[in-house]
Amino acid sequence: SGLGSLERFIGTCVKSVLMKEPRVYGVTDSSIILSPKYASRVNCYNVYGELYLHLACKKLCSHYIGCPINLKPLNQTSCNLNEFRLLTITGNKELSVALKIRGRSFGQSVFECDNGWCIPYEEVCDLNDDCGDSSDENNCFNNFKCLDSGEYIAKGKKCDRVFDCLDYSDECNTDCDNQVKIFSNRTMFNLACVFGIISTLCNLCVIYRGMNRYSSLKTATAMINELFILVVSSGDLMQGVFISFVAVSDKYLNKSTCKTQFEWVTSNLCTGLGVISTLGSLVSLYSMTVLSAYRAHGAQSMKIPQDKLTNKNKVVVVVCIGAIYFVAAVVSFIPLAPYLESYFVNSIKYDNNPLFVGILDKEHLTLVIEAYYGRMSKNGLSWNSIGNLVNDMFINVEVFGEKIGFYGSNGFCLFNYFIESENPQIWFSGTVLTSNVVCVTIITISSASLVILTVNSSNVAGQNNEVLLARNKKIQRKLSTIIITDVISWVSFFLVWLVHILDLSNTSGWHSLFSVIILPANSIINPLLILEEDILGAFSDLTLHLVTFTRKLLRMNKRTVNELQMNDMSTNPSGQE
Numbered sequence: 001s002g003l004g005s006l007e008r009f010i011g012t013c014v015k016s017v018l019m020k021e022p023r024v025y026g027v028t029d030s031s032i033i034l035s036p037k038y039a040s041r042v043n044c045y046n047v048y049g050e051l052y053l054h055l056a057c058k059k060l061c062s063h064y065i066g067c068p069i070n071l072k073p074l075n076q077t078s079c080n081l082n083e084f085r086l087l088t089i090t091g092n093k094e095l096s097v098a099l100k101i102r103g104r105s106f107g108q109s110v111f112e113c114d115n116g117w118c119i120p121y122e123e124v125c126d127l128n129d130d131c132g133d134s135s136d137e138n139n140c141f142n143n144f145k146c147l148d149s150g151e152y153i154a155k156g157k158k159c160d161r162v163f164d165c166l167d168y169s170d171e172c173n174t175d176c177d178n179q180v181k182i183f184s185n186r187t188m189f190n191l192a193c194v195f196g197i198i199s200t201l202c203n204l205c206v207i208y209r210g211m212n213r214y215s216s217l218k219t220a221t222a223m224i225n226e227l228f229i230l231v232v233s234s235g236d237l238m239q240g241v242f243i244s245f246v247a248v249s250d251k252y253l254n255k256s257t258c259k260t261q262f263e264w265v266t267s268n269l270c271t272g273l274g275v276i277s278t279l280g281s282l283v284s285l286y287s288m289t290v291l292s293a294y295r296a297h298g299a300q301s302m303k304i305p306q307d308k309l310t311n312k313n314k315v316v317v318v319v320c321i322g323a324i325y326f327v328a329a330v331v332s333f334i335p336l337a338p339y340l341e342s343y344f345v346n347s348i349k350y351d352n353n354p355l356f357v358g359i360l361d362k363e364h365l366t367l368v369i370e371a372y373y374g375r376m377s378k379n380g381l382s383w384n385s386i387g388n389l390v391n392d393m394f395i396n397v398e399v400f401g402e403k404i405g406f407y408g409s410n411g412f413c414l415f416n417y418f419i420e421s422e423n424p425q426i427w428f429s430g431t432v433l434t435s436n437v438v439c440v441t442i443i444t445i446s447s448a449s450l451v452i453l454t455v456n457s458s459n460v461a462g463q464n465n466e467v468l469l470a471r472n473k474k475i476q477r478k479l480s481t482i483i484i485t486d487v488i489s490w491v492s493f494f495l496v497w498l499v500h501i502l503d504l505s506n507t508s509g510w511h512s513l514f515s516v517i518i519l520p521a522n523s524i525i526n527p528l529l530i531l532e533e534d535i536l537g538a539f540s541d542l543t544l545h546l547v548t549f550t551r552k553l554l555r556m557n558k559r560t561v562n563e564l565q566m567n568d569m570s571t572n573p574s575g576q577e
Helices: 002-010 049-057 186-216 220-253 261-265 268-301 311-336 338-344 362-373 383-392 426-461 466-501 508-571
Strands: 014-016 032-034 085-089 095-100 110-112 118-120 143-145 152-154 347-350 401-404
Touching (some): 186 508, 220 508, 311 426, 347 383, 362 383, 426 466, 466 508
Antiparallel strands (some): 085 095, 347 401
16 A cells, blocks of 8 residues: 555556566565656666666666676575575476575575675675675676775766775776866966066066166156056066966976875975965055056146155055055965964865775765764864864874865965855955956056046147157057956956856866966066066166176185185195095
8 A cells, every 4th residue: 555655646666577587486576666767767877786786687777788697597506605595496397596685585686696605686786895706796887996996986976076996096097087287288388388487587677677767766656656566566576486486396396196186285385386376466466456546546636746755655655565465465375374274274185094085075074073983063173173083083093184275275276266156265265356356447447547537638738749649649558458458367257257156167177277377467468568668678687687696696606615715725734634
């Protein structure tokens, strides 16, 4: 009656017999009842045991490869290793055997292993080597056998970017796209090298030229502009150094393979690269925002430029520059704060520990600890508490785990913008990215208003002044370029980020392209706009200065060596030891 009631809700159930065999005396026919959803082909990757055998051997699996067992009647020599084994007779008057299965009645619903042992159908293709020779799992296509460690995992867990095999072979094989390098192809690497070198050299030229010309500037406005240009260039220089260094590091220092990739993302070098990248981009963006707003305000106020900086102006400039570096540093270093690691540490990696495979998040570790200790704090556990509790689970062995933090969680040693929507860190990265878009908006509005004022002033005062018109056009061209590049890079990045957090599409693969190529492109464009025609002169001046400085160092070194030799001769005139 219970089955009849169930059929009224889900439809007519189907009786399935795995193998049509002669009647065996004293043994009940083996069959199972299938629900209507198995009437047509289904995905069998998450089905195991006896149900899996019925679906696979009845060709009801959508990915049908074949029946994983050899369906043949048992005879008198079958299952000769089993203890509860009785001989019986079939309807064809042939000797057969019946087994007592797990204390239940005798039956023949068993699988005969290659070694002669027999197990119930429910233990076949269940991800466990119940036979002892793997013959109950070898022909199943709902599992994946780990190559070296030999355990079985569900087929769907292969190439899912989560390590389940002790030897990592479920992810580290030719079928999986498990990227362990920042630059997945040579083109990206070459672009990073070119961008990094150009950005570093150009920004060094801007800083060198600005420091030399600062004392010769005539007005306070020009001095303030030059100071903030130097700050912008310092941020762009950090990005150039970051791109160059990350390319070299990824090529020559990142020795990670698929199995050792976590050694790189947990290293101090990876964290340092992430901090430099974030600090440089924020310093450049914040200082450009302040500079744009200052220029627009000065153009609208129409005040007569002061001859020099007043003490009040100096204090304001110093405070503004200090605030830019301070805010950028806080944003860059806050993910490293020890008291915030419960928020910013994503997972932990234990080496050579069969209990903890791959990287484990707090939820997984909490379940293991709760199962071991039998109780759990309702307020949750900190990472330090988890480390201590895990260490206490092992006797005479200290277990150390490497924490994978904010900058290493994406594998690229970058500020992690592309976070899953359920991760609480999304509020931090989202706030930072939104503030960056606000800065770009301020730059756009300020620069646009400055362009409009420049055009109006040209129409009023410069109709007959070709020099003024040419200068204003140059200003308009520079400002327009700054607006276009900033809007294209940051706004497009923001839109891609929105697509990701709204789960419209997984755009995490774009992270390295934006963070290493597109966003840092401004660190090249800005100094080129500043230098423009004077770029060759600035580069030659910087080169000459570096050569002169190198010669001075060599002379000092030579003089020091000579003095040491003279002192040695004076203390030991005979040259004896």
